[in-house]
Amino acid sequence: MSRRLALTALPVVAVALAVVPAHAAAPKQIKGSYEVTAPPNPTLEATGQVGDGCDTSPIPSGTDDHAFKVPAAGTLDVHLDSDDPTGTNNTDWDLYILDKDREIIDASHGGTSHEETISKFKAAAPVTIQVCNLAGSPQAKVTYTFTYKK
Numbered sequence: 001m002s003r004r005l006a007l008t009a010l011p012v013v014a015v016a017l018a019v020v021p022a023h024a025a026a027p028k029q030i031k032g033s034y035e036v037t038a039p040p041n042p043t044l045e046a047t048g049q050v051g052d053g054c055d056t057s058p059i060p061s062g063t064d065d066h067a068f069k070v071p072a073a074g075t076l077d078v079h080l081d082s083d084d085p086t087g088t089n090n091t092d093w094d095l096y097i098l099d100k101d102r103e104i105i106d107a108s109h110g111g112t113s114h115e116e117t118i119s120k121f122k123a124a125a126p127v128t129i130q131v132c133n134l135a136g137s138p139q140a141k142v143t144y145t146f147t148y149k150k
Contacts, residue, residue, distance in 0.1 A: 030071070033143040036064045038133040044094075053096050053104050054132035062133040066142065070125045073149040075118060080131050082113035082140035091136030098128040113140070 041062025044054070054063040070076060080095045095115035097106040105127065108115035113136045119127075129142060 028148060030146040031144070033141060034066060036131055036140045036142060037138055038062045038064050038131070038140070039138050040133045040135050042135050044132065044134055053098070053102075053107070054094065054130050055102060057132070064131050066129040068127050068129055068144065068146075070121045070127055070146065071148075072124050073122050075120050075147045075149070076127070076144060077147070078117045078119075078129055078142065078144045080108070080113075080115040080140055080142050082133070082136050084113055085137050092134040093136050093140055094132050094134060095142075096130040096132075098130055100126050102128070113137070 039062055041057060041059055043057045043059045043062075044052075057063070068076070076097065078095060078097065080093055082091060082093050084091045089112060091113040092111055093113045093115060094109040095107065095117055096104055096109075097117050097119050099105050106117040106119040108117050115131075129144065131140060131142060133140070
């Protein structure tokens with residue numbers, strides 16, 4: 001009797017074990033961060049082009065591009081932070097999310113060195129996380145979290 005029970009239970013256990021790894025393999029989030037070094041380039045503010053993206057500056061300094069592949073439908077949350085060595089809150093970095101054609105999908109360009117974007121995607125897509133240093137410390141940290149759509 002116990003041998004018969006064991007033979008009956010074996011296929012059930014095998015199927016259960018096969019299903020669990022396939023379900024557990026789907027990630028819920030992708031997290032990452034990287035450091036940026038870019039000298040200040042006040043050209044965008046001086047020419048009144050703030051908000052048009054870093055690419056509009058006639059001087060190609062103070063900008064960093066980071067490629068990211070959005071893997072599926074979901075949300076990309078990006079944060080940019082840079083220290084204010086003066087303590088006067090007179091520093092300024094901008095953050096842009098660009099599509100494959102370098103068109104702006106999302107942007108954060110307040111007058112500080114802390115910027116955030118939250119961008120929703122319906123499908124996989126290549127994007128560029130672009131930051132520009134308008135008036136700040138030359139070092140910044142970018143952190144991102146991609147959350148798959150439920």
